Amino acid sequence: MGKHVSMQQIADALGISKNAVSLALSGKPGVSDSLRDRIFGTANQLGYRARTDAEGRRTRNLLVLIPTYIRYEQGFYREICWAIDRRAKENGCRAVICEVGEGMEEKKELPAQWHQAVYEGLLLVGVFRESYVQHLLDLGMPLVIVDHDYDTLRLDAVVTANTTEAYRIVSYLVGLGHRRIGFIGAIGMTRSFMERWLGYCQAMSEAGLAVPDDCCLTAEAPLATLHSQPAELRSWLDGLTAYPTAWFCANDMIAVNLLRMLSDMGVRVPADISVAGFDDIEEAAAAQPPLTTVQVQREQLGYEAVDFLIRKIDYGGNPTKLSIYGAFIERASCAAPLGGG
Secondary structure (H helix, E strand, C coil): CCCCCCHHHHHHHHCCCHHHHHHHHCCCCCCCHHHHHHHHHHHHHHCCCCCCCCCCCCCEEEEEEEEHHHHHHHHHHHHHHHHHHHHHHHCCEEEEEEEECHHHHHHCCCCHHHHCCCCCEEEEECCCCHHHHHHHHHCCCCEEEECCCCCCCCCEEEEECHHHHHHHHHHHHHHHCCCCEEEECCCCCCHHHHHHHHHHHHHHHHCCCCCCHHHEECCCCCHHHCCCCCCHHHHHHHCCCCCCCEEEECCHHHHHHHHHHHHHCCCCCCCCCEEECCECCHHHHHCCCCCEEEECCHHHHHHHHHHHHHHHHHHCCCCCEEEECCEEECCCCCCCCHHHC
């Protein structure tokens, strides 16, 4: 991304007059809608920055991209997006939140809003295809991803300390006396799940406990459809010859669905089995019994992401990952095992 891009450079790139560029970027009439869209798209591509006003202030537009699947997990990501919007306003910025569908990712398309304003930075919330993220990085614009990162891409990220917090909650189960602890989470689906699996494995190893492979469900199916078709988990449960004394689930939605299934099967929680989750979504406190979990600091994730992006816009710097610790929430779904584990 070039420094100090001028209106003349935008005009030259498009083969139009500087006056047309000026009219479009200032929101004045005199250019067609299609040309205005092209001007804004080119301005963003070249890294144009709006001029400051008479008092030295500058309106910063931040483009916030969310994948379509987030609409089905509104409780978790809605709070992050609200925090991003609030923090942006506190910093004199405008956060424009746009949904990106799977087809857009395949075609490497940017939302229509990209062609309607000048943006100084990008925020990505959630999990996108790696190829799409690489395309966005190639634009050269400051970019920060929230709640995810990629092993093969060097980019700025604000994430939860998943491994540390998973280690802590599994160590808590060990401290209650559990020795046979299972794990449920499709570790190939998201980086977060993989990190929580690693924290689980570390806690088990340091406690001198073997991972009970027969009580761990880590494959992508049926967990890929667990949220929309949770009953698919039932066949796996029915096929187990023995249950663990505790299960740690990679997120609360899995854990809440597991609680319901165990109840339907006549398994008592926590008398027969303890269950712990991760995220502290709204359903966790309302579950029967209320779920022990790790509270992800969603508001702080959003705040830190905006602050981080503004620093990148102003000062640049090497790619950095910020990890935010969670908060352990102890509720009634976990207890000491009967018979000592």
